[in-house]
Amino acid sequence: MAVDTVLIVGILLSVVVHLLLRRRLRSNPRLPLPPGPKGIPVLGALPQIGPMAHASLAELAKRYGPIMHLKMGTVRVVVASTAGAARSFLKARDLQFANRPSTISGKDVTYDGQNFVFSNYGPRWKLLRRFSNLHLLGPKAIAEQAQVRADEVGRLLRSMRESSKNSRPVFVQEAVVCSNANIIGQVVLSRRVFAAQGEESSKFKHAVTEMLTGVGLFNISDFVPAIAWMDLQGVQRHLRRAHLRMDAILSEFVAEHQETAHERKGRPDVLDLLLANKVDADGVSLSDVNIRGFIFDMFVAGTDTSSVTIEWALAEMLKNPTILKKAQAEMDQVIGKSRRLEESDIPKLPYLRAICKEALRLHPSTPLGIPHYSFESCEVDGYYIPEKTRLLINIWAIGRDPNVWEDPLEFKPERFLSGKNAHIEPLGNDFELIPFGAGRRICAGMQLGLVFVQYTLGSLVHSFDWKLADDVEELNMEERFGLVLPKAVPLKTAVSPRLADSAYM
Template identity: 55%
Template sequence: MSIINRFLIVEVAVAALLFFVTRLVVRSLLLRLQNRKLPPGPRGWPIIGALPLLGTMPHVALAKLAKKYGSVMYLKMGTCDMVVASTPDAARAFLKTLDINFSNRPPNAGATHLAYNAQDMVFAHYGPRWKLLRKLSNLHMLGGKALEDWAGVREDEVGHMLRAMCETSDRGEDVVVPEMLTYAMANMIGQVILSRRVFATKGSESNEFKDMVVELMTSSGYFNIGDFIPSIAWMDLQGIEKGMKRLHVKFDKLITEMIEQHSATAYRRKGKPDFLDQVMANSEMSDGERLNMTNVKALLLNLFTAGTDTSSSIIEWALAEMMKNPKIFRRAHEEMDRVIGRGRRLKESDIPNLPYLQAISKETMRKHPSTPLNLPRVSSEPCEVNGYYIPRGTRLSVNIWAIGRDPDVWESPLEFKPERFLEDERLSKIDPRGNSFELIPFGAGRRICAGTRMGIVLVEYVLGSLIHSFEWGLPPGTDDLDMNESFGLALQKKVPLTAVLTRRLSPTAYSS
C-alpha cells in the first residue's frame, strides 16, 4: 500500500471520528438547552458507545449496570439510543402505559437475513400485515379454541417421545433431553401446520434441525455492531451476517420443501384444512393487499423455531433444577401419584389439580426465562418515563432475566423454590401471561409473544409427563450438573442436559 493511500485511510478515519464526536456533543447541548434529561447510564466509548460493556452475557452485564444506574437506564449504542427497563414498574411503564409508542421493532440483521426482511410476524411493522398474521395464528393454532382442537396431537407426540426415551434407556444409553424435546415439539407443530409429522423417528435429521434452531436463536440474540452503526454494517465485523445468510438458505430450502409437499397432498385434506390451508385461504389484508409466499414462509419459520426452542429450553432448565434438588422431584411425584396414580400417563385435564407442577413451571420461567432480554422495540415518538426524556427512535430492551432475580420482588431470588408460589398469597396470584410484570417470560403488551398460551400449555403438559413417567438420575461419573447459560434470543443451557431414566409407571402406560 502506497504512502498516499495510507494517508487517505487515516484521513477518512479521523474525519469519521470527528463527525461522530461532533454529533454527540451537539446533540447533548441541544438536550440541555431544551431541559430534557436522559435516563442515567454508563458513558461508553467514542463511536461504539456502550457496546463493549455488554460482553458475552449481555443480560447479566445489563443487570449489573442497572444496580448502579437504576431501573430505567440509557445507553448510547453506536449511533443509536437504547433504554433498558430492569424492574416490574419500569417494564409496566414501557409495555403497558407506552405500549402503542413502543409497538414496532427496530431494524436489525436477524430480521433482514433470517426473517425474510421482516416479512414475518415477529419483526413485522405494526400494521395490517402483522395484524393478519397474528389473527390467523391465534384463530387456527395458538388461541384457546385452536389449542383445544389439537390436544390429541400433543398427546400422541408426547407418547412417541416417551417411547423413544424408553428405547434409548433400554439400550443402556443416556437420554439427551433437548434432542428428545425438539423431536416432539417439531412433530407437534408439523401435525398442526402441515397435517404430518416432520420426523418419523428421532435421529440425525431431528438433531440437525435442533442444531439449526439453536444457531438461529443464538445468532439472532447477538448484539451486532452493524445494527448500531449502520454505516459500517456492510463490513460485517463479527461475521454474524455471513452466518445468518448461510443459515437462511438452509431454512428456506426446508420450508420450501414442506410447502411443496403440502401442496402436492391437498387432495387428502378435503374438508379437513390444516393451519397452512387456512393461511393460504385467508391471506387478504384489510387494505385489500394479500400475504405473499414470502410472508407465509416467514410465518412458518417463526412457528417452527420459536415453537420448538422456547418451550424446550424452559423444560430442560426445569428438569436440571429438579435434578439438583431431588426433594422437588419427590414432592412432584407424591402429588402426581396422589392425583393420577401410576397406572396411566398424565393428561392435560390433570394439570389444574397439580398446583405444585404449575409452581415448578412458574419458578422456571422466573429464574430461566426463555427470552432473557425481551425482543427489542423502538419508540415511534419521543416520550417521558419517570421524569426522563426518551427520544424518538430509541430502542427498548426489557431485562426479563433481571426482573426475575430482583431481590425487591423475590425473596432469595437465586434459589429454585417452587413452593414460593403456593405459600405466599401475593405470589400465588402472579400469572405468566403478561399481566403480572413481576413475571413476564413471554413479554407483555400488544407485541407479547403470540405463542404465550401455547408455550404455557406445552411446558406444563410435557414437563409434567416427563416428571410423572420417570425417575431422573445423573449419568455415571457425573457428580454435578453444569448450570451455566449460553446467551441468545433464547436462553440455552450451555451444556445440554443428559440423564439416566428409570420407568416408574405400569408398562401399559408407555404403550398408549
C-alpha cells in the same frame, strides 16, 4: 375589520404554539435522558456489554437505575430492568413501542422484517395475529390440538423408555424439540416432520439454535452500520448459512404439502387456511414472503423456547431432588401409576404448575425479550425518550429482583403456592413475571407455550426417574446467551420408567 384582525392573530398564535409544542416534543430540554454509562467515541457503551448481555445490563442497572439509556454506536437503547419500569413502557406506552427494530444481521432470519415476530405493528401484523388466534394459538384451537399433543408426547415417552432399555442417554432438549416440531408439523402441515429423533432432527435443532443465538448477540454491525460490510464477528455469515439450511428444510415441507392438497379436501390444516385467507375484508393482503415467514416463526419459536424451559426445570430438579420427589408424589396421588398424565390433570397439580412458573422466573427463555422500537419521542417516568430508540426489557433481571423475590437466585416453587408472590401468573398482567413479554406485542404463542411446558414436563417427571448420565461428573448450570437462553452444556441424563408398562402404550 377588527374581527378579521382578531382571526388572523388567533391563527398566527395557534401556528406559533403548535410549532413550539412540536419543538418541545422533539427536544424537550426540560426532561433529562435516563441515566446511563457515557461510553466511548464511535462504539459508545458497547464495550461494557459482556458476552452475557442480560447479566451485564443487570449489573449496569444497579448503578444507573431501573430505566437506563445507552448509546451503542449510532443506536439509542433504553433498558427497563424492574417490573415498574417494564409497566411504564409496555402498559402506559404500549402502542408507542409496538414496533420492532430492523437489524443488519437479522435481515435474512426475519425475511427482512416481513415475518410475524419481527414485523412492525400494522395491518399485516394484525391480520396474522387474528389468524393465529383463530386457527393456531387461541384457546379453541389449542383445545382442538390436544390429541395431537397426546400422541406425540406418547411417542416421546416410548422413545425414552426404549433408550432406558438399551442404556442410551437422553439429551432432553433435543428430544423435546423433535417432539414439538412434530406437533407443529401436524397442525400446520398435516404431517410429522421427523419419523424419529436422529440426524435430520439434530440438523433442525442445530440450525434453530444457531439462528436464535446469533439474532440475540450484540453484533457491532447492527450498531455501527458503516462497518457492517466487514462482518467483524462473523454473525451475518453464520446467520445466513443457518437460515439457508432451515429455509431449505421448510421449503421441502411446504413443497410436499402442496403436492398433497387434494388429500385434505374438507379438512384443511393451518397452511391451507392461511393460503385461503391471504386477503381480509379490509383488503389487507399477505405476500408469499409473509406466509413463509409465519411458518418459519411457528417452527422456530414453537420448538426451542419451550424445550429450553423444560430443560432448565429438569436440571433444577436434578440439582434439588426433593423437588422432583415432591412433584412425583403429587402426580402419583392425582393420577396414579397405571396411566400417564393427561392435560385435564394439570389444573389438579398446583406443585407442577409452580415448578413451571419458577423455571420461567429464574430461566426465562428470552432473557431480554424481543426488542421494541419507537419512531416518535415520548416521556416515560419523567425521562425524555428520543425517537428511533430501541427498547429492551430485561426479563431475566426482573425475575431476579430482590425487592420482589425472596432468595431470588434459589429455585423455590413453593413461592407460588403461598406468600406474597402466590398470586403472580406469567400471563403478561403481573409485570414481576413476564417471560412472554406484555402488551400488544406479547408472545402470540403464550398459551400454547404454557401448555407445552406444563404437559411435556409433567409427563416426563411422572413417567420416569431421572439422574445424570453415567459419564457426566457434574451438573453444569451455566447459560449460553442469545435471543433464547439455553444451558451452556446440554442436559444429558439417564431415565428409568416408573409407571406400569401399559401406561406407555
